[in-house]
Each structure stands twice: as C-alpha cells, then as structure tokens.
Amino acid sequence: EVVMTQSPATLSVSPGERATLSCRASQSVRSNLAWYQQKPGQAPRLLIYGASTRATDFPPRFSGSGSGTEFTLTISSLQSEDFAFYYCQQYNNWPQVTFGGGTKVEIK
C-alpha cells in the first residue's frame, strides 16, 4: 500500500495570505495525484488532478505541483471560502488508491 502523508495537519492562515500544503508518497506515484477540497458537512470536490491540472470549478489561485513522491498544493491568496480540509490521493497504484490524512486550513 502506498502511504500518503500530508503536512501540516492544521495550517492557520490570514485571509489574503499564501498557503502551502504538502503531500508525500511512500513510493513514486509519478503524476497520478489528485487533491480534493472538503468543507464541513459536505462531500469532497475534485480540485487538482494529474498533480497540476486544476478542475474547472476552481479559480487560478489554486495550483498544484510535484511528481514522484513530493507534491504541493498552493493557494496564492486565501479567500474566506477556501477555509476547508484538503486531501491528496494517489491513483497510480490502482485499485488500492489511497488518501492522505488531510490538512485543515483555518483562519488565523
């Protein structure tokens, strides 16, 4: 099983500031990595796939980068609607796809 480790567990950021979230895989997953945003009481939403391709619903302030074992999700200027949980998921080693434990982005 590919273990996905996200850091930090909680990120406290002021509106307008930049947020950088990390995701590390226990073995290479190439670029087969997705990011999801989840708000309390809601289903996850696909944010990024292929490590860096942004889903159409999300604005350009969200960007993804990385390949192999190290990945980053950057939110360039946090808006109030961006405070949420973020999960990474590898889909290279299917069918046993795995998610990271999540990062909570909260208001500082």
Add this chain to the structure above:
Amino acid sequence: QVQLVESGGGVVQPGRSLRLSCAASAFTFSSYGMHWVRQAPGKGLEWVAVISYNGNDQKYADSVKGRFTISRDNSKNTLYLQMNSLRAEDTAVYYCAKDADIAAAAYYFDDWGQGTLVTVSS
C-alpha cells in the same frame, strides 16, 4: 449537472447486513466506472470499491473484501453496495463517486454524492 444521491444508510448491529443505493442522473451512467468511498466520523477518506462501466469487473479494498459487494443496474442508473458481516469499524459516511475517465477507470473522482451514514453498533 451530475447528480448522485445515496440512500440506505442507518443504524445496524454488528454482524448484520445493509444495502446502499446511489441514484445517478444528468450523465451517461453506463459509460463510467463508479466507486464507493467512505469516511469514518472525524477521519479521512478511504476508497472502498469500484465497478466497471458495464458491471463486468469489480475490485475492493482489502478491509472489505469478501464482505461487501458492489453492483450496478445501468437500466435504472443506480449503483449499489451490499454490506454483509458489518463491523464497528465500518461506521462511516459512504459516498458514491463517479470516475473521472469515461470507460476506462482512472481511479480519481470528479463527482460525489452527499453521502449516507452507516452506524454499526449494538
């Protein structure tokens, strides 16, 4: 807009069974692989099972293999998850999720239902 609506959750005793359903609309259901993903209360996400677009192939997480069965009825645009021999650790919100790729499963998920809560408790 894609819509996925789960139903069938509830409280069930350990060892008993439950069947979840997911009604799909606003896309060509028979062209996409479909998944179940679960989330224990206050925890992260765990992939559970996938079924191919035509229902001919199913795969499961090790944690549910032999106990859960995924199926679909393309004439009814509905996905199912039959859960047998339920355990306390199966307690979670169960989401149905549409695979992002048409026909061949990509194993990431571009549309999700709102989920249905399954609680396994005596």
